[in-house]
Amino acid sequence: MSNEGDIREHPEESAIETVTTCVRVNGKVHTLAIDPRTSLLDLVREHLGLTGSKKGCDHGQCGACTVHLDGRRVVSCMTPAVQADGCEVLTIEGLCPADGELHPMQQAFIDHDALQCGYCTPGQIMAAVACVREGHASSVEQIREYMSGNICRCGAYVGIVDAIQDAASKMKEA
Amino acid sequence: MHSFTYTRAQTAEEAVRAVAAGGPGTRFLAGGTTLYDLMKLEVETPTRLVDVTGLEDLSRIDTAGSAELAFGAMARMSDVAADPRLVRDYPALSESLWRAASEQLRNMARVGANLLQRTRCAYFRGGEPFPCNKRKPGIGCAALEGINRGHALLGGSDACIAVYPGDWAVALVAFDAQVDVLGTKGPRTIPLEQLHREPGTTPHLETVLTPDELILRIRVPVTPLGRASTYHKIRDRESYAFALASAAVALQMEGEKVCEARVAIGGLATRPWRAREAERVLVGRPLTPQAARAAGDAALQGAKATRENRFRIELGARTVADALMIAKQRAEP
Numbered sequence: 001m002s003n004e005g006d007i008r009e010h011p012e013e014s015a016i017e018t019v020t021t022c023v024r025v026n027g028k029v030h031t032l033a034i035d036p037r038t039s040l041l042d043l044v045r046e047h048l049g050l051t052g053s054k055k056g057c058d059h060g061q062c063g064a065c066t067v068h069l070d071g072r073r074v075v076s077c078m079t080p081a082v083q084a085d086g087c088e089v090l091t092i093e094g095l096c097p098a099d100g101e102l103h104p105m106q107q108a109f110i111d112h113d114a115l116q117c118g119y120c121t122p123g124q125i126m127a128a129v130a131c132v133r134e135g136h137a138s139s140v141e142q143i144r145e146y147m148s149g150n151i152c153r154c155g156a157y158v159g160i161v162d163a164i165q166d167a168a169s170k171m172k173e174a
Numbered sequence: 175m176h177s178f179t180y181t182r183a184q185t186a187e188e189a190v191r192a193v194a195a196g197g198p199g200t201r202f203l204a205g206g207t208t209l210y211d212l213m214k215l216e217v218e219t220p221t222r223l224v225d226v227t228g229l230e231d232l233s234r235i236d237t238a239g240s241a242e243l244a245f246g247a248m249a250r251m252s253d254v255a256a257d258p259r260l261v262r263d264y265p266a267l268s269e270s271l272w273r274a275a276s277e278q279l280r281n282m283a284r285v286g287a288n289l290l291q292r293t294r295c296a297y298f299r300g301g302e303p304f305p306c307n308k309r310k311p312g313i314g315c316a317a318l319e320g321i322n323r324g325h326a327l328l329g330g331s332d333a334c335i336a337v338y339p340g341d342w343a344v345a346l347v348a349f350d351a352q353v354d355v356l357g358t359k360g361p362r363t364i365p366l367e368q369l370h371r372e373p374g375t376t377p378h379l380e381t382v383l384t385p386d387e388l389i390l391r392i393r394v395p396v397t398p399l400g401r402a403s404t405y406h407k408i409r410d411r412e413s414y415a416f417a418l419a420s421a422a423v424a425l426q427m428e429g430e431k432v433c434e435a436r437v438a439i440g441g442l443a444t445r446p447w448r449a450r451e452a453e454r455v456l457v458g459r460p461l462t463p464q465a466a467r468a469a470g471d472a473a474l475q476g477a478k479a480t481r482e483n484r485f486r487i488e489l490g491a492r493t494v495a496d497a498l499m500i501a502k503q504r505a506e507p
Binding site for chain 2 (some may be wrong): 016017019035036037039058059060063066069072073074075078079080082083127130131134136144145146148149150
């Protein structure tokens with residue numbers, strides 16, 4: 001699958017009508033004139049240079065692109081960026097201050113070996129933080145159910161579930 | 175992806191007018207989890223999109239009423255799934271939502287638009303070189319002789335055996351839901367069971383809606399059958415997969431006997447499928463495992479297998495039977 005797959009060129013088409021879109025990403029406001037085909041994932045990666053969110057399947061099936069949109073976790077590859085107009089976006093880069101301590105979930109992923117290659121990790125962590133905040137991390141079964149939208153092809157699931165349980169108790173203390 | 179123009183509607187009337195004025199190729203855009211996906215695959219090629227997610231008055235969930243539950247079409251699947259009245263009194267409806275997709279997608283997808291989710295048939299989604307009558311009428315169906323393990327056993331035709339993939343509509347059909355729609359010719363109400371068409375010779379026509387008609391809300395009559403209900407979903411993996419077979423069932427018991435039953439099945443048919451024959455088998459009798467199995471067989475009556483999907487006739491019957499026994503437990507005081 002090509003990285004440019006989402007906006008393939010159709011030479012027969014005339015000039016693109018762009019849409020002015022204003023989003024606050026990790027606390028910073030950006031106003032951009034975008035092609036309405038652009039996904040929120042491509043907006044953060046290609047337009048803003050925030051490459052933490054990953055493009056796995058580009059069809060909402062793998063969860064690697066998970067970000068928070070107005071506080072809810074979404075798959076950014078399946079979100080037309082124009083629909084984020086006026087919204088607050090949180091990506092993995094905004095989860096903790098650049099020079100500060102890691103978010104408890106990030107630290108827990110390290111402590112529990114919750115990754116091998118790491119490609120799915122930003123999406124896993126963003127989904128996991130939301131999973132805890134939603135109140136969907138009360139048991140191993142519930143964590144597995146509510147994290148099922150994030151695929152890890154290295155198979156680090158056991159560590160991921162452990163990390164979420166650990167971080168859930170620390171997030172409650174915080 | 176082909177380029178398109180994008181506008182946002184402020185009211186339902188404005189959205190309907192904009193879609194009618196835009197002509198063919200103009201579509202409503204809700205959460206985008208089907209449409210935007212199929213646009214990336216170039217299976218859908220709209221030229222104009224009218225975004226209806228901003229219609230605030232269509233996001234309301236009202237489950238406090240004494241006569242009916244009402245779900246605005248733009249309410250999110252995740253919000254409806256978590257509604258406390260639904261979780262307590264209509265578990266089948268809540269389960270049909272949280273057992274669908276992932277929490278990320280449920281945060282995006284809207285309950286009205288979800289009814290119109292398009293099939294996952296790989297030949298429909300995959301495009302050339304495979305023929306698909308749903309994608310391009312008249313060119314043939316690759317699934318009939320192809321990889322059809324997941325295809326429909328009920329409601330298919332020589333032109334199409336694509337499964338209706340949704341869960342929510344299946345549960346709603348069991349509860350006699352209705353949908354209120356608005357078009358340029360005015361509002362109308364459609365029983366959900368009559369919303370979807372069987373493919374017949376025109377599989378590209380999936381519902382009775384005209385292109386300018388927008389679903390405004392879903393209404394479900396309040397019923398005592400809700401409590402003893404379940405949405406039982408059998409998949410290749412435990413979570414985040416489409417149904418190989420599913421059943422929405424609801425019971426009202428009088429002692430050991432069934433006085434009323436609702437059965438609808440998913441993952442097995444070309445549209446949400448109410449199994450009235452199965453309901454008739456149950457009413458007036460004690461609900462034993464044998465009776466539940468007989469209802470399962472009745473639900474699959476008329477099933478027509480293709481090369482790879484025969485096992486889902488047995489699976490479907492067992493899914494209905496298991497669902498009934500789960501619902502029976504919930505009927506116990």
